[in-house]
Amino acid sequence: MNLALAIRRVIAALLLVITVSAAAFVLARLAPGDETTSDFIAGVDPATIARKRERLGLDRPFAVQLATYVWGILRLDLGESARFERPVASLVAERGANTARLAFAALLLATVLGLPLGVLTGAHARWWGSRLIAVMSIAVLACPPLVAALGLLYLAVSTGWLSAAPGHLFVPALALGLPVAASLERLQSQATRDAMAAPDLLAAAARGIPPRRLVWVHAARQSLRPVLGVYGIVIGSLFSGSLAVEFVTSWPGLGRLMYDAVRAGDVRLVAGCVFAGGVCLAVGNLVADGLRAWADPRVRETA
Amino acid sequence: MTRSRLIRLVLAVALAVVAILVSRRVGTPQPDGEAGPRRGGRLVASFRTEPTNFNRLVEAQPVARLAALLTQATLLRVDPNSGAFEPRLATAWTGTPDGLTWTFTLRPNVRFSDGTAFTAADVLFTFQALYDERVGSPLASEMRANGQPLQVRALDDHHVVLTFPVPFGPGLTILDSLPILPRHKLQAALDAGTFRAAWSAGVNPADMAGLGPFMLQEYVPAQHMRFVRNPNFWLTDAEGQALPYLDEIEVAIVPEQNAELLRLQAGESDLTTGGTRAEDLAMLRDAEAAGRIRLMNAGTAIDVSTFWFNLTPGAKAVAGKPWLTDESFRRAVSHAVNRQAIVDTVHLGAATPVYGPITPGHGQWFVPGMGETPFDLGRARTLLTSIGLEDRDGDGVLEDKANRPVRFSLLTQRGNTERERTSAVVQEQLRQVGIAVDVVALDGGGLVGRFTSGDYEAIYFGAQSNSADPANNLGFWLSNGGFHYWNPGQVTPATEWEARIDTLMQQQAATMDRAERIRLFTEVQQLVADHVPALWFAAANITVPVNARVGGVTAAAIQPPVLWNAERLYVTSERR
Numbered sequence: 001m002n003l004a005l006a007i008r009r010v011i012a013a014l015l016l017v018i019t020v021s022a023a024a025f026v027l028a029r030l031a032p033g034d035e036t037t038s039d040f041i042a043g044v045d046p047a048t049i050a051r052k053r054e055r056l057g058l059d060r061p062f063a064v065q066l067a068t069y070v071w072g073i074l075r076l077d078l079g080e081s082a083r084f085e086r087p088v089a090s091l092v093a094e095r096g097a098n099t100a101r102l103a104f105a106a107l108l109l110a111t112v113l114g115l116p117l118g119v120l121t122g123a124h125a126r127w128w129g130s131r132l133i134a135v136m137s138i139a140v141l142a143c144p145p146l147v148a149a150l151g152l153l154y155l156a157v158s159t160g161w162l163s164a165a166p167g168h169l170f171v172p173a174l175a176l177g178l179p180v181a182a183s184l185e186r187l188q189s190q191a192t193r194d195a196m197a198a199p200d201l202l203a204a205a206a207r208g209i210p211p212r213r214l215v216w217v218h219a220a221r222q223s224l225r226p227v228l229g230v231y232g233i234v235i236g237s238l239f240s241g242s243l244a245v246e247f248v249t250s251w252p253g254l255g256r257l258m259y260d261a262v263r264a265g266d267v268r269l270v271a272g273c274v275f276a277g278g279v280c281l282a283v284g285n286l287v288a289d290g291l292r293a294w295a296d297p298r299v300r301e302t303a
Numbered sequence: 304m305t306r307s308r309l310i311r312l313v314l315a316v317a318l319a320v321v322a323i324l325v326s327r328r329v330g331t332p333q334p335d336g337e338a339g340p341r342r343g344g345r346l347v348a349s350f351r352t353e354p355t356n357f358n359r360l361v362e363a364q365p366v367a368r369l370a371a372l373l374t375q376a377t378l379l380r381v382d383p384n385s386g387a388f389e390p391r392l393a394t395a396w397t398g399t400p401d402g403l404t405w406t407f408t409l410r411p412n413v414r415f416s417d418g419t420a421f422t423a424a425d426v427l428f429t430f431q432a433l434y435d436e437r438v439g440s441p442l443a444s445e446m447r448a449n450g451q452p453l454q455v456r457a458l459d460d461h462h463v464v465l466t467f468p469v470p471f472g473p474g475l476t477i478l479d480s481l482p483i484l485p486r487h488k489l490q491a492a493l494d495a496g497t498f499r500a501a502w503s504a505g506v507n508p509a510d511m512a513g514l515g516p517f518m519l520q521e522y523v524p525a526q527h528m529r530f531v532r533n534p535n536f537w538l539t540d541a542e543g544q545a546l547p548y549l550d551e552i553e554v555a556i557v558p559e560q561n562a563e564l565l566r567l568q569a570g571e572s573d574l575t576t577g578g579t580r581a582e583d584l585a586m587l588r589d590a591e592a593a594g595r596i597r598l599m600n601a602g603t604a605i606d607v608s609t610f611w612f613n614l615t616p617g618a619k620a621v622a623g624k625p626w627l628t629d630e631s632f633r634r635a636v637s638h639a640v641n642r643q644a645i646v647d648t649v650h651l652g653a654a655t656p657v658y659g660p661i662t663p664g665h666g667q668w669f670v671p672g673m674g675e676t677p678f679d680l681g682r683a684r685t686l687l688t689s690i691g692l693e694d695r696d697g698d699g700v701l702e703d704k705a706n707r708p709v710r711f712s713l714l715t716q717r718g719n720t721e722r723e724r725t726s727a728v729v730q731e732q733l734r735q736v737g738i739a740v741d742v743v744a745l746d747g748g749g750l751v752g753r754f755t756s757g758d759y760e761a762i763y764f765g766a767q768s769n770s771a772d773p774a775n776n777l778g779f780w781l782s783n784g785g786f787h788y789w790n791p792g793q794v795t796p797a798t799e800w801e802a803r804i805d806t807l808m809q810q811q812a813a814t815m816d817r818a819e820r821i822r823l824f825t826e827v828q829q830l831v832a833d834h835v836p837a838l839w840f841a842a843a844n845i846t847v848p849v850n851a852r853v854g855g856v857t858a859a860a861i862q863p864p865v866l867w868n869a870e871r872l873y874v875t876s877e878r879r
Contacts, residue, residue: 033748040751042363043766045444045778046785046792052439084355085503094524153562157569164562165528166555209436248559252525256558260353265748 007129008173009087009289013282017275018031018073024274025069028267034058035082037265056082066117069271078275079268091257096276099253101240102246103280105169106177110234114181115227118188121214122223125193134189149175176247184227191223197221227271228291235284239277322726342544344874345573346865349563353525353556357511358502359482360432361599363441365862373530373552373869374416375482376409376514377474378426383859383867384602386666388475392483392514399866400468403813409461423457428486430455431493440497445775446477451815454618455518472774472812472820480769511692516870525792538870539676548576548855548873549646552866570595573850576863578843580720581651587848593853595640599858599865601845603655603664606648608722608765610729611837612711614789616797618757627711627760633835634676635686639736640729641678645841649724654841656857659828660779662842664860665771667817670778670825674832683736694737701737710739711760714753717744725840726763756786762788773824774812780827782806789836800830853875 035056036049053059057068072079078088079132121130140148152175162171195201196219205214243255258265258273350369354361359371378393393407413421433440434452446453457463467474470574488510492501502511506537509827517530517536524705530552555572564583566572568590579587590596613621614628621627632774642656642838655663658674686691692701692709701709715726724743730740745753753759766786768776778784782793782801804827811823831837847864849856855871858864865872 031748032745032750032752037748037751039363039441040755041747041766042365042441042780043443043768043786044363048439049443050439051436055439085500086505087691090505150561150565157565157571160569164566164569166557167523248562250521250555250557250559251561252556256525260558263747286427 003015006083006157006227006286009286013286017278018070020278021271021275022070023068025066025267025271028064028262028265028270029065031159031265033265035265038263040298042109072273078272080262081266081269081272083264083266083269088268091269092254092272092276093173095176095252095254098251098253099239099242100280102169102176102242102251102253103235105173106180106238107235109173109177110180110184113177115188115224116186117181118185118227119192119215119220120194121185122189123196123219125189130189133185137185140178140182141186143179145175145179145244146248149245151264153249166250167252169251172242172245172251176238176242177251180238183234187227187230188223191226192219194223195219195222228288231291232281232285232286232288236281236286239280265283311463311842326745328707336587338874340540340544340548340871342350342548342873343550344548345553345878346853346872346874347553347594348360348554348574348576348652349555349557349566349572350576351556351558351560351563353524354420354504354528355523356503357506358484358499360442360484361438361499361502363454365576369554369866370519370528371482371864372515372863372867373513373517374513374519374533375484377481377483378409378478380405381479382564383474383861384857386502392426393855396475398562399706402474403467403473405465406458407463407465409463410537414488415514416533416535417485417512418535419485419512420651421483421485421514422460423463423698424460425483425486426463427455428490428493429481429484432484432489432498433481435493435498437496438493442480445770446481449703449809451599451828459608459621469811472771472814475777476772478771481876483514485514488512502522506801507547520551530554540871547870549869552869567596567848567850570850573853574865575848576866579846581653581850582652583651584651584846587846590848597851597853597856599847599849601847601864602860603662604843604845604860605771606663606768607657607660607662607839607842608725608763609660609787609788609837610713610761610762610763613757613759613799614836615757616790620758620760623707624703624711624760626692626709629690630834631690632692633688633838635736636733636738637676637835637838638679638686638691639683640732640838640840642840643678643783645725645728645733648728649721650841653844653846655844657839657842658794659831660837660839661773661828664842667821668771668773668824669829673825673828674835680736684865687738689809690812692737699734699737700739708739709737711740711742712743713761713763714745714750714759716750716762719844722763728839738858772819773808773827777808777812780808798834800834804830810846 034054035058039049039052057065069079078092080086080089081088084091117133121133124130152171153164156164164171194250201214201219204218209218242253243259245251246253246256247259254276255275258270261269261273350365350366352364353856354366354370355364356367357370358374359367359372377391379396380389380391382389392410392413394410395408396405398405398629409423415421432438433443433446447786448467449469451468454466455463489498489501492498504522504524508521511519513533516532516533516536519528520531521529532547532550536546539622540546553737557566560577560580563575567575587596591598595769612627612633624741626632646652646654646656658676661669681686687701694700695702703709713726713730715722718722726742730742733740750762750764754762768788770776773780778786781787782790782796782805785791787793788798793801807823807827811820814820814823844863845860847858849865852871852875854875856865859867860868
């Protein structure tokens with residue numbers, strides 16, 4: 001990927017992030033309720049609620065609120081959270097770092113488990129172990145994240161093998177990483193099967209290259225191309241999928257922060273979380289593009 | 304796969320399952336025995352929401368109240384079970400015969416957790432911050448008598464005089480919710496207009512100080528709060544042993560209720576601070592039978608959901624349905640709803656049928672039998688016929704005189720299982736008398752928005768109530784109140800009986816004589832029963848699960864139901 005293309009991609013990503021964040025602000029503001037709804041439910045008297053609305057600028061026209069928000073984004077100022085009474089940027093950075101840590105651990109786990117298993121099952125499609133792994137992958141993929149996270153949590157607390165205390169990484173990383181591992185395994189398996197049937201691999205086998213080298217070096221490298229292409233999507237799905245996992249396993253990440261912000265009607269915080277999510281997705285796609293270029297010379301040439 | 308390999312695989316899976324089951328930690332902790340309180344140890348509780356501010360004066364949410372109960376202290380406390388006053392930072396108080404002026408003697412030799420001496424200046428500072436407009440304290444409204452602030456002055460370092468501007472029925476009970484804050488830590492922030500942010504969730508615990516049994520040692524955002532014993536806490540038990548008994552309380556933030564219960568059952572936490580769902584009770588009773596937990600009865604809730612129709616005169620949402628605002632219609636609905644069925648099916652027996660907003664949990668304010676309308680479908684049909692609602696076309700749904708079907712939409716709160724299920728039961732029960740109900744579940748924001756804009760026909764909902772004293776809930780009772788659900792914010796009372804209730808409530812709020820207050824409030828309840836402006840069906844019986852190793856528990860129907868008395872909790876064994 002050359003420099004000009006990289007710059008174009010970065011500018012497009014920035015525009016996307018700003019647009020998505022502003023859209024989130026609009027949607028959250030148009031949704032029923034606002035930052036004072038939870039106060040009403042808590043029984044706070046209407047006069048105090050009215051003062052809070054005035055303090056937060058909720059009595060100003062919607063267009064003014066939106067313009068203020070967009071102008072803030074352009075200056076990298078995401079505003080202040082009504083619920084926490086703290087700058088959104090610091091909250092998002094704090095929780096975003098936790099989500100990034102969780103996503104990285106899950107991605108690592110998924111990669112370490114999924115890719116080798118995929119190569120194995122793709123290269124030995126008739127082996128009974130391959131069939132078992134395939135069934136398990138499909139079962140994990142079919143299981144909703146909420147149920148999978150609760151199941152793992154139950155396993156953790158009932159056996160004591162894993163810590164389920166809030167802030168411990170292993171259970172949430174496992175809950176988030178296993179479906180991704182299953183997904184990668186399925187993709188890698190198919191790609192390996194396709195690579196093994198390709199003429200160059202058949203020729204290499206005919207030349208007497210040992211089967212193990214044929215599978216783990218030649219076929220694996222060729223089959224990585226389509227799999228690396230979906231890594232950007234995978235990173236995005238780790239962000240969106242982390243909401244349920246973070247909620248159930250009490251992981252203090254961005255997904256949980258956003259869930260709480262939506263429930264509290266904290267519009268600026270919602271938009272700030274979407275902004276961070278957009279950044280994660282854009283960075284993930286840029287990284288995936290780079291990886292594809294590294295693995296496939298054709299991508300480098302066409303870029 | 305060959306058969307032998309398949310068998311080996313099945314055996315391996317079976318062995319793994321057995322290993323998991325065998326390794327389940329089902330150790331039975333030592334129950335709260337007769338050995339008496341044990342000093343030391345650590346207790347782990349869980350809470351479902353994270354704190355946003357540790358200053359109770361600026362934050363109304365229950366987690367802020369929990370933090371304040373642990374780290375701060377009040378002048379006096381009202382025992383939530385007996386209603387009796389307990390001396391706290393004030394050891395004695397005397398009042399003038401008119402009940403307007405009270406002189407408090409402050410406990411001597413009390414120090415904040417950071418070692419600074421506690422004096423009358425801290426009490427004065429707290430009231431100054433409470434009424435400061437820039438602070439916008441959610442506590443300020445309940446700390447006013449007839450809308451006017453209380454006056455406070457110091458006689459010396461250990462005596463303060465509190466003056467009510469007018470006679471005020473709740474009297475000193477309002478002091479139960481006002482934590483006394485450290486002037487030396489917060490005066491500068493108040494002067495600078497940064498009081499709200501001074502103890503926000505990002506505060507350095509070293510910048511806080513309190514007079515409560517514990518002090519905040521650490522807050523890891525969205526993970527846990529760790530409170531350690533306040534070495535300067537001023538209270539001792541009957542044997543002269545310094546309180547609190549516990550060295551440490553950790554409050555883990557666990558947002559998901561199922562996860563919270565799993566942790567409790569596995570012994571990872573000692574108690575939960577939220578409510579217990581009726582459907583979880585069977586599972587918890589098993590754990591109790593196994594000796595792992597104890598289920599504490601905290602009494603009947605004072606928060607009871609309300610079913611009301613939009614009675615705002617001229618409301619567009621009910622135009623064309625005059626029967627919706629007819630008293631006989633509401634009374635018919637009341638007769639058609641089988642409250643015991645709601646108790647049995649929605650609450651699985653863990654509730655009490657109620658016919659008004661005052662439940663047995665309100666203690667002496669509750670009048671048994673008040674407004675009781677028996678489940679009687681025949682009576683309901685008669686009442687409906689009396690206002691011209693009959694099944695004219697034989698389709699099972701009543702029609703009014705203009706031949707329009709008797710059908711209304713009922714809004715309720717999505718995600719609140721009790722409200723959603725009760726609404727479904729009511730829908731089914733009203734179908735039996737020919738009334739069609741469309742239940743619509745909305746999230747909190749949507750529901751509150753529809754209510755405040757008056758765009759609804761009927762709602763089943765209710766804001767939280769933190770006080771059993773009716774004078775602290777005037778927003779509900781007075782016709783101009785924001786929580787006078789069926790017709791809020793009236794400029795002048797819409798009906799004679801509401802005007803009468805206004806008068807009675809203002810009288811009882813301004814009366815110091817408890818017996819007279821009860822008499823006046825009984826009349827208010829009778830008026831509500833006579834005119835049925837809203838309906839109430841069931842009040843939950845609050846059950847609190849606690850690990851069997853926790854002693855000194857006195858459960859109460861308030862938030863938090865166990866930790867309100869944290870200084871007297873102890874553990875009989877160390878955590879595994």
